[in-house]
Amino acid sequence: MSDKTAGSILIIDDNQDLLNAAKIFLKRHFTRVDIESKPELIPTLLKNDNYDVILLDMNFTRDVSTGQEGYYWLDKILEIDPSAIVVLITAYGDVNTAVKAIKQGATDFVLKPWENDKLLATLHAAMKLKDVSNQNTKLKSQQKQLYQDIDRQFRDIIGQSVAMQKVFETIKRVARTDANVLITGENGTGKELIARAIHRNSYRDEEAFVTVDLGAVTESLFESELFGHKKGAFTDAKEDRAGRFEIADKGTLFLDEIGNITPPQQAKLLTALQNRKVTRVGSNKAVEVDIRLISATNMPILEMIQKGEFRQDLLYRINTIEIQLPALRERTDDIPLLVDHYIDFYAKKYNKEVHKASDAVISRMQKYEWPGNIRELQHSIERAVIMSSQTVLQPEDFFFSSSQKEDVKSGKLKLDDLNIEEVEKLLIRKALDKNFGNITQAAQELGLTRSSLYRRLEKYGL
Numbered sequence: 001m002s003d004k005t006a007g008s009i010l011i012i013d014d015n016q017d018l019l020n021a022a023k024i025f026l027k028r029h030f031t032r033v034d035i036e037s038k039p040e041l042i043p044t045l046l047k048n049d050n051y052d053v054i055l056l057d058m059n060f061t062r063d064v065s066t067g068q069e070g071y072y073w074l075d076k077i078l079e080i081d082p083s084a085i086v087v088l089i090t091a092y093g094d095v096n097t098a099v100k101a102i103k104q105g106a107t108d109f110v111l112k113p114w115e116n117d118k119l120l121a122t123l124h125a126a127m128k129l130k131d132v133s134n135q136n137t138k139l140k141s142q143q144k145q146l147y148q149d150i151d152r153q154f155r156d157i158i159g160q161s162v163a164m165q166k167v168f169e170t171i172k173r174v175a176r177t178d179a180n181v182l183i184t185g186e187n188g189t190g191k192e193l194i195a196r197a198i199h200r201n202s203y204r205d206e207e208a209f210v211t212v213d214l215g216a217v218t219e220s221l222f223e224s225e226l227f228g229h230k231k232g233a234f235t236d237a238k239e240d241r242a243g244r245f246e247i248a249d250k251g252t253l254f255l256d257e258i259g260n261i262t263p264p265q266q267a268k269l270l271t272a273l274q275n276r277k278v279t280r281v282g283s284n285k286a287v288e289v290d291i292r293l294i295s296a297t298n299m300p301i302l303e304m305i306q307k308g309e310f311r312q313d314l315l316y317r318i319n320t321i322e323i324q325l326p327a328l329r330e331r332t333d334d335i336p337l338l339v340d341h342y343i344d345f346y347a348k349k350y351n352k353e354v355h356k357a358s359d360a361v362i363s364r365m366q367k368y369e370w371p372g373n374i375r376e377l378q379h380s381i382e383r384a385v386i387m388s389s390q391t392v393l394q395p396e397d398f399f400f401s402s403s404q405k406e407d408v409k410s411g412k413l414k415l416d417d418l419n420i421e422e423v424e425k426l427l428i429r430k431a432l433d434k435n436f437g438n439i440t441q442a443a444q445e446l447g448l449t450r451s452s453l454y455r456r457l458e459k460y461g462l
């Protein structure tokens with residue numbers, strides 16, 4: 001097996017003897033070494049090939065040693081490939097020129113005449129750097145792809161009602177400012193969707209959109225989750241870890257359920273937002289962060305302030321602009337659009353022929369309360385599309401007839417006129433309603449598998 005390092009090197013120097021000697025020596029250590037004496041050919045060479053490291057002479061014209069040509073060709077190389085790793089060859093005693101070139105983007109330099117060991121060490125280090133930079137580029141593009149995939153699910157914001165038009169108008173106005181935005185609204189009204197839309201339309205759209213569900217972060221992990229920790233800061237801190245603030249640096253930080261945090265957590269959050277700096281748990285070094293903050297809550301923040309449960313100064317920090325999302329029952333005009341959108345989406349997903357909902361369905365939907373808002377509507381359509389064997393969805397495909405709703409709401413079982421099947425039916429409806437039509441969650445709650453829940457739904461025509 002060869003112990004050569006896998007990598008390609010291009011050497012550009014006008015001294016053919018030097019080129020030949022370098023090639024002979026370096027061929028023993030690297031898998032590919034190309035040489036070129038005419039720098040004018042650099043653009044062509046770089047267009048046709050990828051080199052891991054380019055070794056570039058600073059002076060090409062005889063008796064000229066200002067390095068001007070070197071700067072020129074260095075610029076050209078970096079213009080063609082900004083990630084190129086260029087190591088300069090400079091004459092002994094000409095370190096100033098080399099230092100200037102490094103400021104201009106070169107990676108390192110070697111002095112002529114070189115010692116083979118030193119040259120080799122420099123090239124190996126440069127090769128490693130290229131490797132890290134390749135990995136970095138790869139990770140960045142994977143990350144971008146990942147964000148795009150997540151974002152795709154959140155792309156379509158449906159709504160033509162006056163209330164939603166107002167929301168769209170506000171998004172347009174605030175997106176390209178760095179203003180802090182607080183989005184309020186009941187569960188499932190689309191707060192995250194709107195937050196992502198603001199990020200996508202902002203100057204930060206190429207950077208990360210980082211979400212923290214503050215309602216799900218435990219008291220003990222709050223600081224570490226948000227601000228990061230150092231290895232050994234607590235028992236489970238096995239390695240250094242950046243918090244969400246640092247990960248969101250240059251991008252947008254979305255703090256969901258901000259109304260759910262305790263007063264001590266509010267104080268810590270406020271300090272970080274005021275200073276725009278965070279300190280990892282176990283460290284004493286504060287790191288600057290540049291984030292655009294979007295927060296969301298379904299809690300009545302103003303009431304909470306009056307009761308002393310939420311800090312007013314924190315509210316002022318986060319709500320430069322406030323967007324109130326209407327509940328679905330307050331924008332029933334949008335229901336037909338949403339229904340069409342989700343029927344289309346789920347019919348494609350499950351390969352079903354369903355293409356619309358009957359007028360009776362729409363009319364019932366427009367009277368229904370929708371406590372889970374759009375998320376509930378979405379799940380009820382998903383379920384109806386899966387279960388229906390017709391092309392037009394009918395009221396029987398849904399669970400919102402008023403009597404059912406009342407039964408489910410009251411949860412009362414009238415023992416004198418119920419048999420086991422009736423009880424089972426009622427429980428299934430209740431579980432589905434509670435989980436907004438989500439079959440998996442409802443099945444879990446009932447202690448059934450998904451398929452046995454489906455069997456029962458079919459049996460009872462639910």
Ligand SMILES: Nc1ncnc2c1ncn2[C@@H]1O[C@H](COP(=O)(O)OP(=O)(O)OP(=O)(O)O)[C@@H](O)[C@H]1O
Pocket residue numbers: 153154156157158159185186187188189190191192193194256298374375378
């Ligand atoms: N206007 C809309 N058009 C289309 N889909 C929407 C709209 N608003 C919300 N949705 C969908 O409803 C679901 C819930 O939205 P989202 O998670 O943004 O709500 P939320 O208010 O953040 O909920 P929660 O308070 O529970 O965190 C998502 O699948 C989202 O795509």
